[in-house]
Amino acid sequence: MPEPQTDRTGAAVHITLDETRTIGAYTVSTDDGTPAGRADFVDPPEADGERIFFHTEVAPEFNGRGLAGLLVDEALADSIRKNITVVPVCPLFARRLREHGDAYTADGGRFRRPRPADLATVELATKGRA
Template sequence: MTEGLTDRTGASVTIRLDPASPIGSYAVSVADGSPAGRADFVDSPDVAGERIFFHTEVAEEFGGRGLAGLLVREALADSIREHLTVVPVCPLFARHLSRHGDEFVADGGVFRRPRPADLVLVERATRAGA
C-alpha cells in the first residue's frame, strides 16, 4: 500500500495492490476510504515476470484530480521494484510509456509492445473473472 500521495486538489489518496487471480489491480481510494479507481492487470502465466496492464478507470465523480496518472506512475514504480516487464495494452499506460518510456527505462524499468497472444490472455482472464 502506498500512502502519503496527494491528488491535484491536495487531497490525500492511497493506492493499494490487489494481486488477485486471474485479474489483479492497483486501486486508488480517497482520504475517507472511498474507492475512486483502479488499474487492472494480468500476470502472464507463460512468461515469468510479465505484467499486462489492460484497463484503467477512475469514477466520474473523481475525474480531473489526476488519479489515473497516480495509478499509472505507482504501478510502473512497483513494476520496477518487483523487476517486472510491463506490457501496456491499456491506452493510458501505452500513452504514458510512449511519452516517458526513456525515463522509465533509465529508472530500471522494462516494457515491451503488446502481442496478439497478450490480447488473447486478457480476453481469457476477463471472461474467467466475470
C-alpha cells in the same frame, strides 16, 4: 497501509495493490476509504515476470483529480521495484511509456509492445466479466 499520495486538489489518496484475484489491480481510494479507481492487469502464466496492464478507470465523480496518472505512475514504479516487464495494452499506460519510456528504462524499468498472445490472455482472463 502505504503512505498517502496527494491528488491535484491536495486531497490525500491511497494506492494499494490487489493480487488476490486472476485479474489484479492497483486501486486508488480517498483518505476515508472510498474507492475511486483502478488499473487492472493480468500476469500471463506463460511469461514469468511480465504484467499486462489492460484497463484503467476512475469513477466520474473523481475526474480531473489526476488519479489515473497516479495509478499509472505507482504501477510503473512498483514494476521497477519488482523487476516486472510491463506490457501496455491500456491506452493510458501505452501513452505514458510512449512519452516517457526513455526515462522509465533509465530508472530500471522494462516494457515491450503487446503481442496477439497478450490480447488473448486478457480476453481469457476477462471472459464472463461484464
